[in-house]
Amino acid sequence: xxxxxILIVDDEERMRKLIKDFLAAKGxxxxxxxxxxxxxxIFERKKDKIKLILLDVMMPKLDGWSVLRQIRQxxxxxIIMLTARGEEQDELxxxxxxxxxxxxxxxxxxxxxxxxxAILKRTCGDKQNEVKEYNGIIIDEAGRTVSxxxxxxxxxxxxxxxxxxxxxxxxxxxSRDKILNNVxxxxxxxxxxxxxxxxKKIRHKLGKKGKYIKTMRGVGYKFEMK
Amino acid sequence: xxxxxILIVDDEERMRKLIKDFLAAKGxxxxxxxxxxxxxxIFERKKDKIKLILLDVMMPKLDGWSVLRQIRQxxxxxIIMLTARGEEQDELxxxxxxxxxxxxxxxxxxxxxxxxxAILKRTCGDKQNEVKEYNGIIIDEAGRTVSxxxxxxxxxxxxxxxxxxxxxxxxxxxSRDKILNNVxxxxxxxxxxxxxxxxKKIRHKLGKKGKYIKTMRGVGYKFEMK
DNA sequence: TAATTATTATATATTATAAATGTGAATTAT
DNA sequence: ATAATTCACATTTATAATATATAATAATTA
Numbered sequence: 001x002x003x004x005x006i007l008i009v010d011d012e013e014r015m016r017k018l019i020k021d022f023l024a025a026k027g028x029x030x031x032x033x034x035x036x037x038x039x040x041x042i043f044e045r046k047k048d049k050i051k052l053i054l055l056d057v058m059m060p061k062l063d064g065w066s067v068l069r070q071i072r073q074x075x076x077x078x079i080i081m082l083t084a085r086g087e088e089q090d091e092l093x094x095x096x097x098x099x100x101x102x103x104x105x106x107x108x109x110x111x112x113x114x115x116x117x118a119i120l121k122r123t124c125g126d127k128q129n130e131v132k133e134y135n136g137i138i139i140d141e142a143g144r145t146v147s148x149x150x151x152x153x154x155x156x157x158x159x160x161x162x163x164x165x166x167x168x169x170x171x172x173x174x175s176r177d178k179i180l181n182n183v184x185x186x187x188x189x190x191x192x193x194x195x196x197x198x199x200k201k202i203r204h205k206l207g208k209k210g211k212y213i214k215t216m217r218g219v220g221y222k223f224e225m226k
Numbered sequence: 227x228x229x230x231x232i233l234i235v236d237d238e239e240r241m242r243k244l245i246k247d248f249l250a251a252k253g254x255x256x257x258x259x260x261x262x263x264x265x266x267x268i269f270e271r272k273k274d275k276i277k278l279i280l281l282d283v284m285m286p287k288l289d290g291w292s293v294l295r296q297i298r299q300x301x302x303x304x305i306i307m308l309t310a311r312g313e314e315q316d317e318l319x320x321x322x323x324x325x326x327x328x329x330x331x332x333x334x335x336x337x338x339x340x341x342x343x344a345i346l347k348r349t350c351g352d353k354q355n356e357v358k359e360y361n362g363i364i365i366d367e368a369g370r371t372v373s374x375x376x377x378x379x380x381x382x383x384x385x386x387x388x389x390x391x392x393x394x395x396x397x398x399x400x401s402r403d404k405i406l407n408n409v410x411x412x413x414x415x416x417x418x419x420x421x422x423x424x425x426k427k428i429r430h431k432l433g434k435k436g437k438y439i440k441t442m443r444g445v446g447y448k449f450e451m452k
Numbered sequence: 453t454a455a456t457t458a459t460t461a462t463a464t465a466t467t468a469t470a471a472a473t474g475t476g477a478a479t480t481a482t
Numbered sequence: 483a484t485a486a487t488t489c490a491c492a493t494t495t496a497t498a499a500t501a502t503a504t505a506a507t508a509a510t511t512a
Contacts, residue, residue: 173368423463458509462503462505466501472493481484
């Protein structure tokens with residue numbers, strides 16, 4: 001996580017310094033803002049560099065909620081709200097506005113670092129691996145496209161989701177139950193043979209490489225390249 | 227995640243019902259306890275079924291911390307503490323005792339479900355990646371594959387399950403009854419000689435190492451590497 | 453107590469049955 | 483009109499129960 005930019009917004013200098021020290025120790029680059037207005041200003045300038053914002057709720061001029069709202073109008077950047085004791089009742093409200101996490105003061109360094117890392121893992125991690133390759137099968141998660149040996153193939157929604165699930169779980173045997181619960185909505189109670197139909201179509205579309213989808217008789221399916 | 231058992235410990239019935247409803251909607255099986263003593267009782271009985279505990283801190287009789295401590299003496303099961311507003315200062319203290327996560331009341335369903343799923347993914351997920359080795363016999367539980375001296379062998383469902391059962395109980399003599407009850411469905415009342423057939427096939431497929439499946443005359447079988 | 457035989461348990465090969473999956477087409481939903 | 487699902491039938495494969503062979507133990511007898 002080296003060099004990832006994090007913006008800390010808090011009016012108390014002591015608090016900013018505290019957080020900065022902990023996160024800097026983990027190798028993050030820290031930007032600071034002492035109030036909401038400055039925060040928006042900095043965010044505007046460094047939009048594409050900043051990967052996470054730690055945002056205090058109680059601040060003079062522009063409070064945390066207002067900053068949150070403004071940033072959310074144009075960005076999905078992860079935001080952690082710093083709340084003082086007793087402000088928890090706002091949690092639900094905040095989640096609807098797109099808060100990713102709360103940390104309430106006073107907090108332990110452990111928690112701070114843990115939550116920051118968890119969120120960055122989630123968000124940065126995904127973006128880095130947008131395109132994956134499995135021995136000629138290339139899946140572009142951003143574009144939702146798949147190609148086999150350089151040739152694009154057309155997959156329907158379910159076919160794509162099912163294939164992606166199999167690929168994400170390369171070498172792991174997946175039961176029909178698991179597949180249904182992960183690829184279909186949790187409230188789907190249809191025929192588990194539906195999976196078979198999709199598998200068949202995917203195999204066909206994958207051509208020669210369709211054989212990598214192994215049948216685990218009595219269990220389900222598994223993607224394995226051999 | 228279907229059918230995973232979660233134990234909810236809270237003295238307020240309303241709270242238990244609330245949590246139960248959310249988690250049940252996601253396909254989890256819920257167990258409830260209204261105080262610490264009952265929680266320990268249920269945990270004792272269902273130890274191997276329960277995969278996660280949601281534990282309220284403030285409870286009559288035995289509070290959450292005490293329950294936590296007792297359970298931690300014998301189990302590493304993931305525990306999420308439910309804290310009321312203003313109890314956050316205990317967080318660090320709790321992490322040292324082995325708390326996996328905190329959720330402070332009031333919480334949003336989103337948070338509850340998200341944290342529960344995140345933890346289960348972490349913990350249950352790991353187990354699946356277990357690869358065990360028995361002197362050249364390698365069993366990959368996630369992939370449901372077995373190899374002997376580096377060469378993959380193909381096992382049918384029953385063969386795999388039976389071999390796994392024998393390996394899991396290395397050096398323990400297993401009666402045919404026990405084997406039937408564990409490898410076959412509980413409602414199977416067929417000929418116990420069926421086991422022999424499968425043992426024979428497994429031995430054959432294991433080649434030289436088939437001899438590690440010892441016959442316990444008058445009893446059953448045992449896996450022992452010598 | 454050794455040799456012989458009877459008895460029982462397990463090993464192996466075979467086979468009929470049952471179960472799971474493949475497949476293409478029909479139906480239903482979006 | 484396309485995708486998703488279900489259906490019906492074909493095909494494959496696993497399984498449990500056969501039958502028979504072999505090995506281990508117990509019983510019998512010399």
